[in-house]
Amino acid sequence: MGHWREVSIMSIVINNIDFMYRNKRALADLSCTLVPGFNVLLGPNGAGKSTLLNLLTAQRPLQRGTINFDGVDIEKTPRQIMQQLGVVFQQTTLDLDLSVFQNLTYFGALHGIKARVVLERITPVLTQLGLIERLHDTVRDLNEGHRRRVEIARCMIHQPRYLLLDEATVGLDVDSRKLIIEHIRLLAQQQAMTILWTTHLLDEVQEDDPLYILNHGQLIAQGKCKALLSEHQQDSVFDLYRWLTQPQGLV
């Protein structure tokens, strides 16, 4: 499958990557280019979304293929890319025993940012996410939705150019999901970041979104959502997704 767009500034170019867990193939010959804006990676559970995120964040080494961030190879200079990369993992990665502020300053310090600067940067984000009042609460006392918001605020501390979010709204109530997704879409718009939003929740996809559909480790469709709908003659994202991911006889 070829790239559907030309490489541009701040793009993430994924080229022919394969990944295997022992005898199980997780990703097969995956190639795509993520450009600035809100990109959606859609796929059922076990499709390989988290594996792809782990490769994009250098949590696992590449077995085949290359990943370039704006022309910089992640295998060669992962540290340089980490400075530009904000990530929200599927699993909560906050320290439950520490307060929101301590978690945020710890993350900032790991990027060499002082607590004062962290506070300056996160105050507007936390205010926007409705969490500023809970700055000194222990994370253990926060519900899942609030923890997610803290993680989203945290991934912005070092002012990244790329943002990767792995099922960031799974298990959250409607209001929290809406708040988070609106906030991320706004970031894509206002700060021209390259965002990869990974999800299996179809209602999070909008018609203008660049869409990547992953199934059984293979990228089975990529393009603007609207274009894919017309190409496959489907009326909704739900129909398109079902058409592409289920055996044709069952559709």
Next chain:
Amino acid sequence: MSIYMTCFWAILKREILRFFHQRSRLFSALVRPLLWLVVFAAGFRSALGISIMPPYESYILYQEYIVPGLCAMIILFNSMQTSLSMVYDREMGSMKVLLMSPISRSFLLFCKLIAAACLSLLQVVIFLLLANLVDVDIPWWGFIYAIPSIFLSAFFLGALGLMLSNFIKQLENFAGVMNFVIFPMFFLSSALYPLWKIQESSLWLYWICQYNPFTYCVEMIRFALYGQTNINASIIIISCVIVSGSLAVASFKPRKI
């Protein structure tokens, strides 16, 4: 302050904060050696006579003899607890936060080891203060003289714990660490009995104790608490620090096995 110092202080502060959040950890770290000191040592006080041997200049009570071994035991437990906390971080995902830092992985692990060593030092100092209340007479300057020895031992055992964390798949496996690492290291050393006494009863046991690096941690601390330096033990432990520190960083596996 450089980016590295900011990072170092943050890791140190996080480990200290976590330690004080888990109050039971401090409590159990102190109760264990105090039980050994007050119950075990009191029981064996009359059965075990310790003759004059360096660094002691006169006959000593058995409870005074085992204090350096108990200090080393605190360090050993804390180091293994650190390895457990690495497994916890890996399981809970917070290890990913550390690995997303643009700072080199080896420096981050070095900071973790220093932080663990500081926590060990803190626990040992509190234990020594409490030990002074139960007829154990350690000179106050011995505390200060022992700091480098405690720190080196803690760094060595912490690096060993870090290496072990590569082989621990789940938190539940800690019982295995207790049975196969902590207890053999502690019992097969000079922590509870002097080596000459072990030699009298079993020669092969004596040789095992001789080759156990933990013995040298105990001896280094023992001499330091009385203002002396055990050159042999110090050289062995410094070598162990270099080797285990390098191996721990090189073999570190951040992901689940």
